[in-house]
Amino acid sequence: MSIALVGIGKIARDQHLPAIADSDRFALAATVSGSGGIDGVENHADIAALLHARPDIPAVSLCMPPVPRFVAARAAIAAGRHVMLEKPPGASVTEVFRLERLARAAGVSLFATWHSRMAAGVAPARAWLAGKRITRLRIDWKEDVRKWHPGQDWIWQPGGLGVFDPGINALSILTELCPGALHVAEAELTFPANRDTPIAARLTFTDGAGLDATADFDWRQEGGEIWQIEIETDIGALKLTEGGARLFIDGAEQPTAGCGEYPALYRHFATLLAEGRPDVDTAPQLHVADAFLLGRRVTGAPFHD
Incomplete structure (x- = not known):
């Protein structure tokens, strides 16, 4: 399955890119980065451009800092894409609850990851x-x-x-x-x-x-x-x-x-997509x-x- 990686910072380069490269379930099809993406991979300046240009990419993994993540996740959900969220899943608990409701209403999977x-x-x-x-x-x-x-x-x-x-x-x-x-x-x-x-x-x-x-x-x-x-x-x-x-x-x-924390996350995300369900646990963020x-x-x- 094609997937797009949104936010190409330290965590994306250190963990997400290697995990996707080693995955037998996902292939990196595009990135979103205002400061430059990955050599040989199509890059877009923002998520709106990605969603418009690549309706064929069904899933996105959001790796930007938590404050701007809600807007990006909401846009992806509204466009019918499955969404994986780097931890913490949002800047507030309320916005994560909102994203879960939006994902359920849209019939897409939302995965709030906790790599540890x-x-x-x-x-x-x-x-x-x-x-x-x-x-x-x-x-x-x-x-x-x-x-x-x-x-x-x-x-x-x-x-x-x-x-x-x-x-x-x-x-x-x-x-x-x-x-x-x-x-x-x-x-x-x-x-x-x-x-x-x-x-x-x-x-x-x-x-x-x-x-x-x-x-x-x-x-x-x-x-x-x-x-x-x-x-x-x-x-x-x-x-x-x-x-x-x-x-x-x-x-x-x-x-x-084990296969490693981030490879395991992507395996679980693939399972969620196959089963058509979300996995959104806010317990750590509530603490x-x-x-x-x-x-x-x-x-x-x-x-x-």
Whole structure:
């Protein structure tokens, strides 16, 4: 199936393009980029031009920053195209709900992706947790923003999410492992004095029954990334590291298998198209929204890229 990639930035080049190139279900037919596309691939200046010129392309994958994504997704849905959304699926929860309703009414598939859920250790971790009582949960998600988002001003602007851009990856795993079990009870958000989104966040979750559950997100990490989730239960402990790629049960590493996060996303998108259904889960984004609603704001040192 032909697919168009909209927004040719770092995530598109690092993840989407290789995944599509290796896919046996999709072929890249066109791109949309105002700053230049991909050598040998037809490029359009905006999504309106693409939709007009290429009615034969049934699916689009939107990789631009979250704030402009709603307009592009709405236009694609109105043109009868299936839509895949890079995470987070929108700049607000409300607009994602609107897109889902529009997609259902138009009879097209809408896929709100959460790539970290496709990490090799996540599915076996969920299977191991089934039937166990969680007693403690700890998330540490820390990285160097200068390494992973160099010169990307949009992340510091309203709607850019700041440290929640990577932090929502952890929350996507959390809501996969513990669907509907927790909500944010307290939050502390550290904003650089010269920025509009947080550089660090500390969250406390509750299950209403005294569970000890916290998350610590930080973009000021030096000396290597920390992307891990630790869960203690009534009959053992689980640890996911490297963003969910590695799984440990009671200290012993478990065998895992997978095709890679983004190849798995495109496989799932193909399945959705074949079955004619959407997949739109806003649970990770709801945690972020609650953190902003409940969060105590702390002003930190100015950040300069």
